[in-house]
Amino acid sequence: MAEAAAAVTATGIVALLTSGALVxxxxxxxxxxxxxxxxxxxxxxxxxxxTVATNIVAIAVLYAVLTGQGFFVDVSLVLAIIGFLTTIAVxxxxxxxxxxx
Amino acid sequence: MSSPEDRPRSPxxxxxxxxxxxxxxxxxxxxxxxxxxxxxxxxxxxxxxxxGGVLTVAAFVLVYVIFxxxxxxxxxxxxxxxxxGAYRALFAFGLAVALVSGxxxxxxGGEFLTQAVFFIHDLPLYSELEVxxxxxxxxxxxxxxxxxxxxxxxxxxxx
Numbered sequence: 001m002a003e004a005a006a007a008v009t010a011t012g013i014v015a016l017l018t019s020g021a022l023v024x025x026x027x028x029x030x031x032x033x034x035x036x037x038x039x040x041x042x043x044x045x046x047x048x049x050x051t052v053a054t055n056i057v058a059i060a061v062l063y064a065v066l067t068g069q070g071f072f073v074d075v076s077l078v079l080a081i082i083g084f085l086t087t088i089a090v091x092x093x094x095x096x097x098x099x100x101x
Numbered sequence: 102m103s104s105p106e107d108r109p110r111s112p113x114x115x116x117x118x119x120x121x122x123x124x125x126x127x128x129x130x131x132x133x134x135x136x137x138x139x140x141x142x143x144x145x146x147x148x149x150x151x152x153g154g155v156l157t158v159a160a161f162v163l164v165y166v167i168f169x170x171x172x173x174x175x176x177x178x179x180x181x182x183x184x185x186g187a188y189r190a191l192f193a194f195g196l197a198v199a200l201v202s203g204x205x206x207x208x209x210g211g212e213f214l215t216q217a218v219f220f221i222h223d224l225p226l227y228s229e230l231e232v233x234x235x236x237x238x239x240x241x242x243x244x245x246x247x248x249x250x251x252x253x254x255x256x257x258x259x260x
Contacts, residue, residue: 074139081156081159085162088163088166100165
């Protein structure tokens with residue numbers, strides 16, 4: 001699986017678009033970080049942190065497309081599951097006060 | 102606990118939305134499958150016992166958070182203490198598996214935790230199967246992580 005994917009790196013227009021999307025996602029994560037730090041209310045921070053998690057998943061997949069290293073897809077899968085779970089847990093904490101009842 | 106007649110649809114559909122419950126039903130099997138895949142590929146690719154165990158516990162935590170702590174207890178038809186006891190037994194069994202997988206090479210004349218890879222040829226359907234002995238140690242780590250984290254989650258849930 002990994003040795004077959006190792007040779008396929010993106011070239012041409014795909015590499016250009018992927019690099020642009022990577023820069024865009026990184027910049028977006030930076031801006032959302034401002035909302036995490038300053039965000040006046042807790043729900044603002046929760047949504048911002050969820051966006052950070054989603055952006056990191058996107059960055060991992062885009063990097064996998066760009067370099068052809070397939071295991072970054074595994075990384076993104078695990079990050080997506082953990083990020084989803086984290087958002088649900090924090091939302092429960094904000095609305096109900098306890099996470100597991 | 103109410104009688105079976107006046108239950109709405111399920112006694113665990115309390116304060117979570119239908120979106121959360123449906124997504125949980127979809128995501129938990131996918132999470133468990135990813136966990137097992139990471140466990141099985143862990144000997145020569147990213148993954149392994151620890152992250153597989155953490156993902157398995159993540160699926161359990163999702164069930165605990167969405168359906169409440171009584172759901173799993175009622176599903177397996179046991180008391181909460183017995184469930185936590187089963188988690189503790191899983192933890193101890195995982196440690197035993199990891200220890201035995203380290204001691205077996207010493208019996209066979211190698212160093213502690215020596216690992217090997219076998220290739221089984223001429224199998225039907227697979228044709229070649231790679232058997233890594235590191236999987237036994239990974240399985241021990243997996244069971245230890247699952248048991249330990251579930252004990253923590255369940256005890257915190259009953260607080």
